[in-house]
Amino acid sequence: MPKEGNCVVAQSGGPTAVINASLLGVIEEAMKQHPIRAIYGAKNGIIGLIDEELYDLRMEDPEELKLLKTTPSSALGSCRYQLKPFEHDEKDYIKIFNVFEAHNIRYFFYIGGNDSMDTADKLTRYAQKIGYDICIIGIPKTIDNDLVMTDHCPGFGSAAKYIATSVMEIARDAVVYPTNIVTIIEVMGRNAGWLAAASALASKDIGAPDLIYLPEVPFSIDKFLDDVRNIHKKTGKITIVVSEGIKDKEGKYIADMSHKFGIDAFGHVQLGGAAFVLENIIREEVEKRVKSIQFNVLQRSAAHIMSKTDVEEAYMVGRMAVRYAVEGACGYMVAIKRDSDNPYSSSTELVELNKVANAEKLVPLAWISHDGNYVKEDALNYIQPLIEGEVEVKYERGLPRYAKLRKIMVPKKVV
Amino acid sequence: MPKEGNCVVAQSGGPTAVINASLLGVIEEAMKQHPIRAIYGAKNGIIGLIDEELYDLRMEDPEELKLLKTTPSSALGSCRYQLKPFEHDEKDYIKIFNVFEAHNIRYFFYIGGNDSMDTADKLTRYAQKIGYDICIIGIPKTIDNDLVMTDHCPGFGSAAKYIATSVMEIARDAVVYPTNIVTIIEVMGRNAGWLAAASALASKDIGAPDLIYLPEVPFSIDKFLDDVRNIHKKTGKITIVVSEGIKDKEGKYIADMSHKFGIDAFGHVQLGGAAFVLENIIREEVEKRVKSIQFNVLQRSAAHIMSKTDVEEAYMVGRMAVRYAVEGACGYMVAIKRDSDNPYSSSTELVELNKVANAEKLVPLAWISHDGNYVKEDALNYIQPLIEGEVEVKYERGLPRYAKLRKIMVPKKVV
Structure with a gap:
């Protein structure tokens, strides 16, 4: 009873x-x-x-x-x-x-x-x-x-829908000028890259994002620069999505690398995270016209x-x-x-x-491209119905x- | 003919x-x-x-x-x-x-x-x-x-609608924890504060934003700190909207003040603008839990x-x-x-x-509060139908x- x-x-x-x-x-x-x-x-x-x-x-x-x-x-x-x-x-x-x-x-x-x-x-x-x-x-x-x-x-489904839609809109905005531009978008996900993976659904619009990096795969700055340079040779307009939690092979957060830019001496300054770090690396190494965008809490509250x-x-x-x-x-x-x-x-x-x-469910490695810079069709098939x-x-x-x-x-x- | x-x-x-x-x-x-x-x-x-x-x-x-x-x-x-x-x-x-x-x-x-x-x-x-x-x-x-x-x-109307809606959503997100939080949102507007003014339409939801700063009024850091401290005494949850183009009485952009944080020695680092500067000032002077959000190109492309x-x-x-x-x-x-x-x-x-x-049309000073930290009903009446x-x-x-x-x-x- x-x-x-x-x-x-x-x-x-x-x-x-x-x-x-x-x-x-x-x-x-x-x-x-x-x-x-x-x-x-x-x-x-x-x-x-x-x-x-x-x-x-x-x-x-x-x-x-x-x-x-x-x-x-x-x-x-x-x-x-x-x-x-x-x-x-x-x-x-x-x-x-x-x-x-x-x-x-x-x-x-x-x-x-x-x-x-x-x-x-x-x-x-x-x-x-x-x-x-x-x-x-x-x-x-x-x-x-x-x-x-x-x-x-x-x-997840609503955040994924917000992210994919916003990536579409940002990418359409980025291509209007006849100049190069690299845009790095940071999405939430400290250990699991599901939200970053969802951004791939945007690609049916005008092809963006070009590159997606998830925390499941160790992040290498050198590999990242190679990836960006390869696309930069073909088109000067590149859209990249990264999870906030991407880490190098030692497990160090890329977001914590801002000391590379001489900033951590000023402990009171809060910086922007992974996309901010990568923005500055790209500016120095590949393309001066680069910006980073964080969706911040909007991705969970829109x-x-x-x-x-x-x-x-x-x-x-x-x-x-x-x-x-x-x-x-x-x-x-x-x-x-x-x-x-x-x-x-x-x-x-x-x-x-x-x-x-x-416990924690990560994106299966089998769903991430061999290069570690995109997701495979299996991931999209899984996410697709959830945003509909x-x-x-x-x-x-x-x-x-x-x-x-x-x-x-x-x-x-x-x- | x-x-x-x-x-x-x-x-x-x-x-x-x-x-x-x-x-x-x-x-x-x-x-x-x-x-x-x-x-x-x-x-x-x-x-x-x-x-x-x-x-x-x-x-x-x-x-x-x-x-x-x-x-x-x-x-x-x-x-x-x-x-x-x-x-x-x-x-x-x-x-x-x-x-x-x-x-x-x-x-x-x-x-x-x-x-x-x-x-x-x-x-x-x-x-x-x-x-x-x-x-x-x-x-x-x-x-x-x-x-x-x-x-x-x-x-303008669509950007204003995006901004007011997003400010509502960010403010609702910010109040959920039983802790203090200051959120500073930066919107576009180099010389004209129309978009910042539009954020006031959000206040019909849960009262945010608390403070709005437009480029039409010279911005004083001291006055800003007073404004924030006054509200902080009553509630620890504060939402602030600033135009990217706020300037001090000498006409210097607040966004250009990041050298105050010892950062401009590293010329290759691109920082976030006015909200970033104010975030760091608030962190040091008023409240450790503070974040800045930029709508970036989404406000014009959503x-x-x-x-x-x-x-x-x-x-x-x-x-x-x-x-x-x-x-x-x-x-x-x-x-x-x-x-x-x-x-x-x-x-x-x-x-x-x-x-x-x-030529350039600015927000009339008569539509800005005497304190310079909000807009008056006249501004809202003007903007309201444009977002509908x-x-x-x-x-x-x-x-x-x-x-x-x-x-x-x-x-x-x-x-």
Whole structure:
């Protein structure tokens, strides 16, 4: 028999364009499931549970809630807080379970990346240890697409669509003058090059990018200069995409090489990362007309160009998390299973949290060109369906109308 | 009686999201006007005329031409080439008019900013001088919105919409963590702060930006630090927008101050501009968690989020240029007249090229707050209608489908 009680949902890690679609999925499904009474949102992820800062989501205007589906960034706030193992330090756990008990929380849904799955796993094991009856389910989210045990992660498709579109637009801008120009675009991805790989989808437009470098392959400046010079001989207009996390064969981040330019003597100056370093190398060695562009947080927050596939899947994993929980599942993450490529279709399945926590899915080396400077068709076939479909964003007076929540606090009982 | 003969259209200066909508307007109207026979596009603006590099635009696939309406960047290529006064150097003029004569060009439409209006004006006067019968009409384009004699410029509305939307999205991303963060966003605008002003439209979302600095007001680092500290006391999350062209009271660009950080000793290192300088000042003086974001060329090329008002007006000025020309107008730019604010409506009128050439329209000081760190309601009322309306961009497999022209060259007769 399903547990009766209240539920909490929380968001963690870097925001995405669709993390609120998962939140909406949880809220809407929880409203339908009668065993679930109150629906709370924890402010700033797990921190809101520790500090007993909970929003009463049933108090929200239903029209504003609906807008969550197309609203970027984490509406409940986020955190990057890591729980210590409870075997070493129980303090946070005691606080959290006091809050769970005081508010009769029997369901906890945590939307996040692998750190969050680790947190959800620890809480699940702690609950078993102290015999507290609660269902904890993880909901995947990350633009980096680096979670294991799931075909892909909600958030990735929209970021990939933004990146491919923007690379197209930048490349079209770059070719208008009858002069040479090298453009180096840096995208997110510290260890996994999925977002850089996605930029290859842009090539169907006017051929850009020419070169793509992923963190999965050791980066050699000499090889890079050879690659650029080879293209430079044929055309003076070159577009390059690099992951922020490219590293040399010793594992040193290229972004950390700015001392080569005599800059690290001034410790207070923050530089631009890998693309900035490569821009300066190209300027000196190949072509004076060179610029670097960073998409920065826009690649994860540009809800105005979301992938419909991504939004619908983000919403689906949110809904399914609640359904699985009410059916009694506990200690799992809701993963996405690719059922078919053409036409694309997907469904969900449960995977154990501890298999997802602290693991990382990289781009298979077999999907990267032998030269290490592009991706193969296999990578494109995998990414293609995830960026498809356009979402009708609500506009008001020329700008997207994103959700504005009332955020009514639940009276504290513990702290 | 309308002149019979061929026409040339060309694009100049920095691309915009809608400069091809004006091109399409010229092409479609020229196809309707029987005195106009061949329709040529000059490659890379006036350079294509000098070098006799002309595309035959009647050879293009009509379906691809239609896509020009939502295709960013200059489809014909662009240039930043300035004609010398013909009183000093006739060389280029002789070449251009040889090409005009060889191809029986009787109409020339030049889409560009004030430099291009200067070029169009010089060619008009040269034609009069040598008695060559041709109609030359300028078509305004610039995201900077700095042309005089026109209410506003095609290109501005879409850039303004991109900037306001992206500021909303960045600000929503910035507030998710329970930590302080100062974000400094740099937008284009060397002398005119119209684009920075447009970011204020974002404030209806969650209040960002907090501060806006335009090049029209001398920038003081001390005053800036005071402004930021005042807000920092109340909230640790601050979003700031600056024009790339902000200058101190001596007229020195803030962007040129990177030597303050000991960097200009390394002349080969290219730095980020005004936002980069301010980021480092804030890091040292106010808040360690600070980042700068540059929209770079995306603000002028992001056709995926164009303003419908802007696209339709860009198309309208292109069409009207041809109509005016066939009716005998010569030596004019097609300006936009704002007929009504609510509901917004506009029409076109002719203004003399020499009144537009080399002049610059700045944001009126009366529209900037007394503190110099925001814009007043008057500025918002002026900009608001220009960003309104959304354009249905054609998508193919998840990405915008932009026009691909065949670009069939017209056989050379002169060079």
